[in-house]
Amino acid sequence: MVLDTMAMVTVGRPHLRSCSSGSALRLERHPPMLGFLGLKNADSVVMLRSRDLLQMKAVEGSKSASVNGMSVDGDDKNPAELDEIMSNGNAGKKGRHFGQLSTLGNSTNILWHKCAVGKDDRQKLLDQKGCVIWITGLSGSGKSTVACALSKILHQRGKLSYVLDGDNLRHGLNKDLSFKSEDRAENIRRVGEVAKLFADAGVICIASLISPFKRDRDACRALLPDGDFIEVFMNVPLQICEERDPKGLYKLARAGKIKGFTGIDDPYEAPLNNEIVLKYGDPCSSPVEMAEKVVFYLEEKGYLQAE
Numbered sequence: 169m170v171l172d173t174m175a176m177v178t179v180g181r182p183h184l185r186s187c188s189s190g191s192a193l194r195l196e197r198h199p200p201m202l203g204f205l206g207l208k209n210a211d212s213v214v215m216l217r218s219r220d221l222l223q224m225k226a227v228e229g230s231k232s233a234s235v236n237g238m239s240v241d242g243d244d245k246n247p248a249e250l251d252e253i254m255s256n257g258n259a260g261k262k263g264r265h266f267g268q269l270s271t272l273g274n275s276t277n278i279l280w281h282k283c284a285v286g287k288d289d290r291q292k293l294l295d296q297k298g299c300v301i302w303i304t305g306l307s308g309s310g311k312s313t314v315a316c317a318l319s320k321i322l323h324q325r326g327k328l329s330y331v332l333d334g335d336n337l338r339h340g341l342n343k344d345l346s347f348k349s350e351d352r353a354e355n356i357r358r359v360g361e362v363a364k365l366f367a368d369a370g371v372i373c374i375a376s377l378i379s380p381f382k383r384d385r386d387a388c389r390a391l392l393p394d395g396d397f398i399e400v401f402m403n404v405p406l407q408i409c410e411e412r413d414p415k416g417l418y419k420l421a422r423a424g425k426i427k428g429f430t431g432i433d434d435p436y437e438a439p440l441n442n443e444i445v446l447k448y449g450d451p452c453s454s455p456v457e458m459a460e461k462v463v464f465y466l467e468e469k470g471y472l473q474a475e
């Protein structure tokens with residue numbers, strides 16, 4: 169099969185080689201290797217023509233965008249209308265399916281490139297649904313402990329998860345950020361975007377960060393489809409966290425040696441309407457029992473199977 173496009177995607181072990189005539193490429197496929205995707209036939213995986221690839225989805229996560237220089241305001245349109253505009257080019261040259269450039273924030277002239285293997289395919293492969301479990305609470309409330317216990321239970325059940333821990337991410341991706349509120353907001357925003365990618369990969373992503381501000385958590389929720397952002401509140405009194413003080417940080421904060429420490433001289437806004445509350449002092453509140461409550465929720469909501 170010869171395709172007149174510059175972009176190709178396949179799975180298994182494709183043999184791609186340049187053709188001498190023009191810019192066409194030849195693709196040889198191995199149909200038996202595609203079975204794991206549950207696709208009816210190999211043609212499902214063969215690349216689309218380039219003009220079909222330019223479907224604009226770039227409005228995701230942004231309230232406003234522009235297409236070919238015309239502004240598209242996300243506030244007064246529902247997602248279907250925005251999709252329509254972005255994919256049909258009604259905001260630009262009507263009826264055209266290509267060349268529709270979008271501007272989001274400081275990113276100008278960008279196009280959404282859609283791949284042939286999608287989230288559903290990945291979820292089938294893993295027999296689970298991608299989602300984000302967002303664990304919020306004071307330092308010392310048990311976020312990391314529960315995150316790891318949860319990941320372990322899921323692993324034992326053959327489910328793929330990945331923990332994004334605030335402390336750990338500040339060793340790399342977020343090491344340029346401080347604890348002032350703007351930097352905490354940027355910290356949460358980045359982790360929210362990364363978590364969204366993991367969920368799109370079909371992974372059960374467990375993010376454990378203090379994430380003290382409701383608006384920042386809500387912004388992460390808004391990045392995901394309804395139901396896929398599961399907010400878990402570690403409801404542990406400050407006094408208990410301070411007694412635990414496993415890193416000695418509360419002591420330093422009380423002594424004035426750390427400024428702007430959450431719960432001491434920086435605010436923590438507890439969630440009001442979140443999915444799961446893990447409360448200190450409840451019966452069954454060991455880390456493993458708390459993690460099992462989350463597993464129960466995932467099971468109930470169908471996240472531990474693809475269909």
Ligand SMILES: Nc1ncnc2c1ncn2[C@@H]1O[C@H](COP(=O)(O)OS(=O)(=O)O)[C@@H](OP(=O)(O)O)[C@H]1O
Nearest residue numbers: 307308334335347352355377378379380428429430
């Ligand atoms: N000022 C201040 N306030 C709160 N926490 C502090 C601070 N300075 C350092 N630490 C340590 O950083 C960990 C929290 O990082 P996060 O990325 O989760 O914080 S935030 O979500 O951006 O608020 C947090 O880890 P956890 O104890 O696991 O929550 C602390 O160990």
Ligand SMILES: Nc1ncnc2c1ncn2[C@@H]1O[C@H](COP(=O)(O)OP(=O)(O)O)[C@@H](O)[C@H]1O
Nearest residue numbers: 306307308309310311312313412414453454455
């Ligand atoms: N459910 C729990 N019950 C009792 N102690 C806990 C529980 N969860 C965590 N801990 C202990 O509390 C301390 C803080 O836990 P950690 O997971 O590091 O909290 P965070 O990530 O929120 O800072 C640790 O010493 C841990 O062993």
